[in-house]
Amino acid sequence: MSITDGASKPTASGSPDDELPTTYSAADVESALYARWQAAGTNTADPSRVNRLGGAREPYTIVMPPPNVTAILHVGHGLNNSVQDVLIRWRRMAGDEALWVPGTDHAGIATQNVVEKQLAAEGTSRNALGREAFVARTEQFVETTGGEILQQLKAIGASADWTRTGYTLSAPLSAAVTEAFVRLFEEGLVYRGHRVIHWCPRCMTSLSDEEAEFNDTQGALYHIRYVVDGDPAASITVATTRPETMLGDVAVAVSPSDDRYAGFVGKQLILPISGVRIPVIADDYTDAAFGTGAVKITPAHDANDFEVGKRHHLDAPVVIDAEARMNGSGDSVDRVPPELRGVDRFEARERIVQMLRERGALVKIVAHAHSVRHCYRCETVVEPRLSDQWFVKMAPLAQPALEAVRTGRIRILPERWEAVYINWLEGIRDWNISRQLWWGHRVPVYYCDACGAAPTASRTPITQCAACGTATRQDEDVLDTWFSSWLWPISTLGWPNESSDDLKAFYPGDVLVTAPEILFFWVSRMIMSGLHFMGDVPYHTVYLHGTVRDMQHRKMSKSLGNGIDPMDVVHRYGADSLRWTMIAGMGLGVDVLLDPQDLEKSFAPGRNFLTKLWNIGRFLLTKVGSDPVERLDRIAPLSLTSADHWILGRLTVAIRECDAALGPVRPGANGRWSDAERSAGMRLDAYADAARRFVWNELADWYLEAVKPRLIAGGEDADVARAVLVHAFDNALRLLQPIIPFLTETLWARLPLRLDGTIRESEFLANAAWPAGIATHPDGEP
């Protein structure tokens, strides 16, 4: 009989051929077993069983960070989802109604970029296709190839509730997006702003502050002399890292307290190359100690300069276009000399520097290290650009989110991230949510060009102007991907339908498991949206895990070629090995180092442990046999040997250690973490280690050896030994199920029955009870 057969027909009727193969073959077991879990609905949560709806169980909810719909599983996903699955499986066994909501994210910019690349390869482009055809094409692409990652998650054993799989661009979740936008619009928290934003000239869209990442760059500080109008002997030298923007200068700002320039304030300077006259102004923005103490002010191409410009009522001439080429528009056309028009910004920089040099306006060039913002999707240097965008006013949303962490309704682990969270929220800036893309949720705002009525945000499409009856025009922009992500914990449960059973049963949820990188992008915004739209936090614990890196501590990435394909590991060592390695090897918030060059070295410990467990199982099933065993509580304590007492004591200790490592499940009755609880628990590595120690060092190395003669001798004492052995192993399998579900389930199905048939209270170990310690054997000493 093969393992697969054995697993599919769990039986304790020990037929002679019912022997386990000498080696465990994960590949033969895992996918079939997963299918059986699926068929039995072990992962499916039922709101009617939840105490919030009159049921008997506590809910335990985790929402999966939705991977990009076009993503394929990488080892980071493997780590992230292994952690979530351990927690969910643990709580499911412990009697909670555990719900793990899976799904995918439409990933606006990322997906649009993928499809645009495909189109380019086909010799066409999105503009050639037009908006409607492009969106259709992308939808089709997502439909045919998207979501593969969800299948891969099943292969690593993720026990998510697939009946509730969400997708941010699905109809129900899109309705939630529209509802959220319109509500915020009506509350005055969404507004149209005219200001300098981050612009990616390759993606051709604006970006939020968070999407424009700083990269350290070795640049230069160009010192340029601006001569005073009417006094060629007098001049001010400005320092800039971006000389090409000088074409758009409208002033030079000096510090009001800078004596060097006091006499210049109010005078006019002549801008080299264009000859435009600009004033010298005094503004606190300028730091007299930096550079030359004089700053050129380019309101259209620098966010700070824009603010300075506003204070001094200066124009904001545009000299760089959307594709980052030198070009004026409207009144500013003449500011860009004909020979520079249409020239790329970096090429223009070289040429302008040369022109300045020729005119004697270039004083010097000094090497200067600074940080430059790049597009987080394509690495292109971001261009500050003056434009009209939709913003969310964040301060009113941030305040309750700040309080939630300060008062202990939410804890963030490791705790040090709480300071980072608080610091960010205290200095929060408004969120630019409009994107000049086609792939995403279209901004639900309608304009009437005919009568100029105020723009209307609407839950349903408006085709005719309410004021004048002419056809309206919908806003062309789509919303930031994260504007749908931040609703994920409520939208996947049915919001805005507040009578949804899922929402009532499973919200607020419990834990969010993710990497620190998206603390601002996502985690904090979900807290804000949960508090704002549902009046409660989406989770009480934020668990931030580390990053998977190679042996040189480099982040694993496709471009470096240092990645580990989790599916490769699954095929070679099994999902359980992968999971074990991740969970046992990862301290709280600590990076996991794995060697992509040597999978054997990285995953052998997990594989070895599984083999050990397998062999314990083989020993048990052959030596103990398949005859029913007595229930432990029916055995007179006096019949137990000191070895029996010892192993039962060790088991109790192991259970206690596992429980302690996993820690408090949820905050106390007032819904707030106490100081003591705040950092307790969630030590998955300590939990794995405690379970491993019991199984290997105590059960296998000691008790199994001690019990061999008794089993051989037979008689009543052999039956006692059999009962204790089965009890200990049964509990060991229960302790380990959350981490290595496949192997433990396979072995558990073959444990002999108890005399009263109670050993299997459930068809699956996945739904069996989490172990409880035995009160009569409180300590682990013999």
Added chain:
RNA sequence: GGGCGAAUAGCUCAGUUGGUUAGAGCACCUGUCUUACACACAGGGGGUCGGGGGUUCGAGCCCCUCUUCGCCCACCA
């Protein structure tokens, strides 16, 4: 510029409020195919806990300082 983290055995890491000879896995050495397991078992070697200073009866753990890596944030013109 501000903040945070890490530095413990050859490698990857544990060491919870300071308390007996500092631990695990892998690697290494010596035995052993002992009828569950050589992906194993029995035993063993190996660490001035980054440097310096301090508090204490006592410090890997607390304080100061330095060095080296890494991360986050920032209106580095």
